[in-house]
Amino acid sequence: MTTADAGAEILMTNLDVGAPAPVIASDPPIENLLALSGITKTFPGVRALADVDLQVRSGEIHALVGENGAGKSTLMAVASGALAPDAGVVRINGVDLGSANPEEARRLGLAIVRQDPALLPDLTVAENMAVGVGYRRVGGLGRAVRWAQGQLDPWQMGIDARSRVADLSVEQRFIVEIAKALALNPRVLILDEPTEHLSLEEVQKLFARVRQVVSDGAAVVYISHRIPEVKQISDRITVLRDGKVRGTFLADDVDEAQIIERAIGRKLEAVFPAKGSIDETTANRLDVQGLRSEHFHDVSFAVRSGEIVGLAGVQGNGQSALIRALAGQALATGTVTVDGIAVRRGSTAAARAGIVYVPADRHREGVFLPLSVAENISAATLPDASTGGFVREKRILSRARDLIDALAIKAPSPRTTVQSLSGGNQQKVVLARTVLARPRVLLAEEPTQGVDAGARVDIYRILRDSADAGAAVVVLSSDSVELEGLCDRVLIMSRGHVVRELAGDEVSEAEIGRAALTSTTMREREEHDRGRRSAWRDWLRGDHAPAAALAAAFVALGLVVAASNPSYLSAFNINNLLFMVASLLFVGAAQQVVVLGAGFDLSIGPAMGFLVVLASFWITDGGNLYVGLGLMLVGALCIGTVNGLLVSRLGVSPVVATLAMFMALQGLYLLLRSTPGGVIFPAVADMIQARVGIIPVVTIIAVVVLLALEVALRRTRWGVELRAVGSKADASERLGLRVRWVRLLSYVLASLLMLPAAVVLMAQIGIGDGRPSVSYTLSSVTVVVLAGTSIFGGRGSFIAVIAAAFLVQQILNVSPFLGLSQAWSYWLPGLVTLGAASLYALMRGGVRRRPRRSSAPIAAVPGGRS
Numbered sequence: 001m002t003t004a005d006a007g008a009e010i011l012m013t014n015l016d017v018g019a020p021a022p023v024i025a026s027d028p029p030i031e032n033l034l035a036l037s038g039i040t041k042t043f044p045g046v047r048a049l050a051d052v053d054l055q056v057r058s059g060e061i062h063a064l065v066g067e068n069g070a071g072k073s074t075l076m077a078v079a080s081g082a083l084a085p086d087a088g089v090v091r092i093n094g095v096d097l098g099s100a101n102p103e104e105a106r107r108l109g110l111a112i113v114r115q116d117p118a119l120l121p122d123l124t125v126a127e128n129m130a131v132g133v134g135y136r137r138v139g140g141l142g143r144a145v146r147w148a149q150g151q152l153d154p155w156q157m158g159i160d161a162r163s164r165v166a167d168l169s170v171e172q173r174f175i176v177e178i179a180k181a182l183a184l185n186p187r188v189l190i191l192d193e194p195t196e197h198l199s200l201e202e203v204q205k206l207f208a209r210v211r212q213v214v215s216d217g218a219a220v221v222y223i224s225h226r227i228p229e230v231k232q233i234s235d236r237i238t239v240l241r242d243g244k245v246r247g248t249f250l251a252d253d254v255d256e257a258q259i260i261e262r263a264i265g266r267k268l269e270a271v272f273p274a275k276g277s278i279d280e281t282t283a284n285r286l287d288v289q290g291l292r293s294e295h296f297h298d299v300s301f302a303v304r305s306g307e308i309v310g311l312a313g314v315q316g317n318g319q320s321a322l323i324r325a326l327a328g329q330a331l332a333t334g335t336v337t338v339d340g341i342a343v344r345r346g347s348t349a350a351a352r353a354g355i356v357y358v359p360a361d362r363h364r365e366g367v368f369l370p371l372s373v374a375e376n377i378s379a380a381t382l383p384d385a386s387t388g389g390f391v392r393e394k395r396i397l398s399r400a401r402d403l404i405d406a407l408a409i410k411a412p413s414p415r416t417t418v419q420s421l422s423g424g425n426q427q428k429v430v431l432a433r434t435v436l437a438r439p440r441v442l443l444a445e446e447p448t449q450g451v452d453a454g455a456r457v458d459i460y461r462i463l464r465d466s467a468d469a470g471a472a473v474v475v476l477s478s479d480s481v482e483l484e485g486l487c488d489r490v491l492i493m494s495r496g497h498v499v500r501e502l503a504g505d506e507v508s509e510a511e512i513g514r515a516a517l518t519s520t521t522m523r524e525r526e527e528h529d530r531g532r533r534s535a536w537r538d539w540l541r542g543d544h545a546p547a548a549a550l551a552a553a554f555v556a557l558g559l560v561v562a563a564s565n566p567s568y569l570s571a572f573n574i575n576n577l578l579f580m581v582a583s584l585l586f587v588g589a590a591q592q593v594v595v596l597g598a599g600f601d602l603s604i605g606p607a608m609g610f611l612v613v614l615a616s617f618w619i620t621d622g623g624n625l626y627v628g629l630g631l632m633l634v635g636a637l638c639i640g641t642v643n644g645l646l647v648s649r650l651g652v653s654p655v656v657a658t659l660a661m662f663m664a665l666q667g668l669y670l671l672l673r674s675t676p677g678g679v680i681f682p683a684v685a686d687m688i689q690a691r692v693g694i695i696p697v698v699t700i701i702a703v704v705v706l707l708a709l710e711v712a713l714r715r716t717r718w719g720v721e722l723r724a725v726g727s728k729a730d731a732s733e734r735l736g737l738r739v740r741w742v743r744l745l746s747y748v749l750a751s752l753l754m755l756p757a758a759v760v761l762m763a764q765i766g767i768g769d770g771r772p773s774v775s776y777t778l779s780s781v782t783v784v785v786l787a788g789t790s791i792f793g794g795r796g797s798f799i800a801v802i803a804a805a806f807l808v809q810q811i812l813n814v815s816p817f818l819g820l821s822q823a824w825s826y827w828l829p830g831l832v833t834l835g836a837a838s839l840y841a842l843m844r845g846g847v848r849r850r851p852r853r854s855s856a857p858i859a860a861v862p863g864g865r866s
């Protein structure tokens with residue numbers, strides 16, 4: 001089919017044939033800022049891209065559309081240097097991208113906002129932006145907060161640049177990602193489904209910024225499933241289907257239906273299934289009475305079996321909090337009954353009652369990425385597919401095949417891991433799981449976010465089928481057209497109240513928009529109060545709260561024991577405590593460094609023993625102190641380097657690598673000295689035990705080192721990168737951080753911190769014996785856990801390590817004063833650690849999500865899609 005236009009002639013391709021890209025004739029020579037030629041990419045079992053050409057000119061917004069799995073994200077991953085193509089050339093700003101290298105692409109002027117933002121959850125917003133755009137542009141880490149705040153304020157999303165990214169809502173995270181990309185002043189800006197999580201108001205702000213970017217001569221690639229938006233914003237549109245270009249068109253020359261037809265290769269018939277025919281006599285399945293929480297107040301409504309009820313309103317008015325509360329994922333008071341039976345608190349109780357929830361943030365909450373499609377689909381219904389605890393693989397595979405066909409999920413096989421599917425297909429997997437669970441109550445939050453036009457139709461059908469099968473369905477959507485087409489009734493929420501109910505003919509796009517708009521203004525005072533409350537909560541959830549709790553416990557324990565036994569405060573005892581704590585401080589710091597980078601070091605204890613034995617051949621009467629210390633240093637460097645190389649280069653799991661090192665070192669020191677020997681030169685031991693007043697010098701040094709590490713962790717590039725790698729290694733890689741190098745360095749630094757602990761131990765035992773050192777591995781882990789460091793990496797505080805080391809030593813010290821048996825020196829630290837870990841879990845897990853919006857002056861009617 002060919003369409004002629006006065007200015008430019010565009011050859012549209014045949015729908016059914018994989019025809020070559022059309023030719024755009026008689027254009028004046030315009031600079032192509034992004035030129036992709038002959039890009040081909042194959043994954044196991046999938047040809048994602050086949051000989052794709054794409055040219056994006058200076059000053060144009062070029063939309064890329066296609067159904068889920070068409071290859072859009074893969075093409076952009078190739079363009080941005082994140083993925084190497086099998087064939088083809090990427091040219092950015094007139095320069096060929098030599099190899100797949102995101103850093104190089106960024107240097108050439110390309111910035112990308114991905115579907116799955118490359119953000120590091122444990123870092124603050126400011127740190128994320130500094131890592132993403134480079135420290136120089138930010139003016140150094142010290143200025144990052146003010147700089148980042150300046151970039152974010154125009155979006156009016158209430159994002160505090162000092163907040164941790166993990167605490168932001170989905171849309172706030174997208175805004176951070178977008179602001180980060182824009183701050184690079186890119187020549188080529190790629191936006192991969194940036195609006196899926198944004199409100200209309202934010203979309204308009206985004207469009208205004210994007211227009212500004214192209215008016216400055218940059219080129220923008222815009223990927224979206226929202227065809228009306230695509231038509232509104234773009235100059236040209238390229239359609240991809242099954243990895244091939246199906247045509248490039250001037251946006252003004254094609255209508256929405258034509259674009260959709262080309263994208264999915266068929267005509268779309270009825271978008272929405274017929275509504276149900278429930279009447280007054282149908283029983284209520286879900287009954288909500290007087291439900292209230294911080295974000296919504298006194299909500300009561302009922303949903304009948306077979307009915308689909310929509311939740312609407314300007315975002316931030318309590319809808320999202322309400323649906324999560326119904327799913328048992330957020331705290332609320334009031335009653336929720338399913339078939340007349342009260343549902344208890346918590347998501348497990350909700351699931352048992354037959355409530356199934358499809359979250360909006362399916363990338364984070366909905367799928368188990370390393371598991372196969374079949375396992376993901378059957379995850380909620382494993383008992384049905386198992387006999388005697390054994391999963392019947394054939395059954396889960398055949399169930400998965402049926403649903404893959406029914407939902408048109410693009411996956412080479414049910415055994416494919418979900419992480420290799422496109423974003424939209426991952427969402428369909430979540431829905432497939434829901435269907436299989438045969439819910440009594442189905443709660444769907446933004447069910448068609450990020451899915452293509454064809455899949456939308458499938459999803460509407462699934463939701464209606466679930467209702468027809470008897471479920472009570474609640475759909476939260478920011479798309480009024482979707483609510484109009486799908487819902488039997490719609491509840492409008494404002495300021496946390498259900499302010500209107502639309503039924504029958506009232507369920508229309510216009511009425512939903514009007515009702516939401518006329519009843520909504522946010523309460524500033526409430527926002528203010530929330531802000532104050534959340535500052536305290538943020539501190540509690542932060543990295544430093546454990547230090548305060550541990551210090552308080554340390555002082556309290558000391559006072560209690562001193563009150564019952566005054567000799568506890570004797571100079572001898574205090575000096576002893578302070579000297580013993582030095583090695584704990586060093587080993588705690590050593591473990592902390594690797595754990596922050598999402599590693600683990602089991603070899604710390606035997607490494608100390610090995611170094612002591614090594615030293616015992618030289619730091620003796622007649623030996624040479626410097627040779628001994630030099631040998632210890634070389635030994636520590638070797639241990640750290642080998643551990644680091646095993647983990648970072650060979651990809652050995654940290655536990656396995658350092659366990660092997662643990663055993664190797666034990667063998668080594670036993671080989672060197674099978675029985676204790678080599679008396680350490682007493683003058684050296686005395687030197688190590690030197691003190692100022694009653695405070696050992698070595699303890700002062702340890703505290704200073706840890707304080708310096710804390711400053712480095714927050715203020716230096718090394719510290720930010722270590723936390724970044726620990727927080728999310730794949731995102732760090734995409735951001736161009738040297739992940740392997742950072743990991744290697746963490747093991748070497750850990751060994752260097754273990755070295756002074758070994759020196760102190762040497763002074764304590766005074767003889768070449770490795771065995772007393774082994775327990776330090778466990779001590780180092782205890783200190784780190786007590787300090788509240790995340791054992792998954794990314795967050796922790798060296799100040800908390802100081803407090804934890806002091807508390808552990810205090811606990812060990814008080815047992816004899818309290819007349820407790822030796823067993824208590826094991827039980828007490830264990831109990832305290834368990835208690836602390838539970839306390840931290842409570843403090844950090846108490847509030848799982850922030851409100852979706854903290855301030856929302858209303859500028860436009862939501863929805864508005866046609």
Ligand SMILES: Nc1ncnc2c1ncn2[C@@H]1O[C@H](COP(=O)(O)OP(=O)(O)OP(=O)(O)O)[C@@H](O)[C@H]1O
Nearest residue numbers: 043048068069070071072073074420421422423424
């Ligand atoms: N790492 C990977 N391993 C295996 N297959 C992959 C991988 N990445 C993508 N694919 C496959 O390549 C195809 C194209 O995926 P891509 O993510 O580019 O699609 P998309 O057009 O961006 O879809 P969506 O709109 O759903 O995001 C899909 O079939 C997908 O399953």
